[in-house]
Amino acid sequence: MTTPPETRPLLLAVDAPSLLHRAHHARVASDQRDRGGRPAWALHGMLLQVLEAVERFAPDRVVLGFDDRSFSERAARYPAYKAGRAEKHPELLEQIDRGAAMLDAMGLHTVTPPGLEADDVTASAATWARSHGWECIVITSDRDAFAHISDSTRVLRLINGGIGASPLLDPAKLFTMYGVEAGHYLDFAALRGDASDNLPGVAGIGEKAASLLLEAAGSMRAVWADIEHADGTTLVAALDSLSVERTGRRTGAGVLRKLAAEGAREQFEFNRSMMAGRDDLDLGLTPDVRRSTGALPLDEEAVSRVAGHLGVSTTTVLALRVLCGTTPASRADRPWLRPA
Template sequence: MTSAAGRPLLLLDGASLWFRAFHAIPDKITAPDGRSVNALRGFTDMVASLITKHAPSRLVVCLDLDWRPKYRVDLVPSYKAHRLDTSPDTVPGAEVVPDTLTPQVPMILEVLDAAGIATGGAAGLEADDVLGTLATRERTDAVIVVSGDRDLLQLVRDEPAPPVRVLYAGRGLAKAELFGPAEVSAKYGVPQQNAGPAYADMATLRGDASDGLPGVAGIGEKSASMLISRFGSLDALRAAVDDPDADLSNGVRAKLRTAQEYLKAAAPVVRVVCDADVELSRTDIVPTEPTDPVRLRQLATTYNAESPITRLITAMGAARDT
């Protein structure tokens, strides 16, 4: 997976990866002052590993500036509703997050800033939308999106160039799978020629319990992929519901007709925004050495993260010579 210049743009789903780091490493690992640093250490190691493996010329850690955007909730009120923190004295609309993870997010951002690694966000939108926008508008370098969220598979493409691949890390970075249109088509049974959009359409039909999206009652993943393969898109499938000559059984037709309003609302919820107003914290060029090495070393000591931060510095330097 290389660009014309031989080095890709790496886009990381920040929260997705540091959640996985938090759960993969015991939270008994602490800083000298007793604060948990397992997510910080694990995430920093992930970034170092990804830089070492893929030698990106550019890198952005994409952030949720709103984990549950209003427009998505207005369309489908159940969207992520089961993940709302309803405990007393909690800020309305806050997500349930482990108590020892929340304080580590600013620490992670401090480390990234001192290292000189860019972060990106879009007001009122999720990291998915930042990833979608940066991947879609890229016209120079091949793109690798790294996330544990299958929804991002909708971004894969071969054309128009440059290609976009998704490194799916749902089972951790060590078991991550690299997906392009061919792999998405083979695994999920959607047409290869439009595998990204077809995956989003299939996911809309299937639903996603982790996001509070029920999908169409009685339509599972296999049925959803078969229907999208047959009709090509969700729009064409919805149109076929009222076409008596369409190749739909009476049972499936009835299920889809009952779900028409849901499908109309859910489709833009599932699809990531690809034209967001993304703001980067700095240039996305991967620095060959830390922007603020003194501060980074101080953070390494303060957060008991000398080893992962050293690996990050080494990886950044090694990428220079790739």
């Protein structure tokens, strides 16, 4: 008998730098300091968002990913990676560097993979959850995480308004947004490119063309195979049939020319390899041990001491209630996990 999704244990995987960046920009004017006089507005905002997420989703385990800021495998491979982004505020960087230690001291579980990013932690969390029969919710502002949406993983895409106002995306909602099956999202993103990471897309292929292409062909593996072995004949026919139905005009030949152009496939494959999160990291999670890394509830003394250092009494009270409650999270009602 299949276990209903709402009764399976739940792993909450958080892209912590996303929370810190958003909290910094929202709260920098407050100039909030902790009891040691250090900048704390981004740390406080991140903690509030973690607490809101835990209260909303009632996870059994929480893992928070951080970027390795000392070395980047992706930047070493592609020096222009993320070039063009604005310089980070020095006080934001200082809080990012303190973030993992603060959460660990509280009893939460953080992972900073050498040479990698928080995205790789959340990708590995989705794989871990599926392999252990768990559900997973990823919290991030990075669209690359959409590639990990499945029947066991949903993504809360952070937008203005925080946790409560952000959409929880499952395969059906992702398809409504982009017209792309979850399993093909990485192909879609590699075609489109990602300006925020300074990764140009395949020339002439935007979001609309990419989604139409994948709907007609099923996958880019099939597209490249048809171009290589049949000069794209099957692809053109499928695209023309679909595009005439949708727009009244044929697009197959034009799309084929763009895909067959010099460097097009190389750009696609490069983008795909850069965007794909590592999903094989050892997160240090032990699913069958109740009092293990990342498990809730946490120790009251540790939570009180660390949250209290931020100097906001209401946050300390909230942290104690949300993180140290005695009701097992796995017994909580989770109606948002039920199929629509």
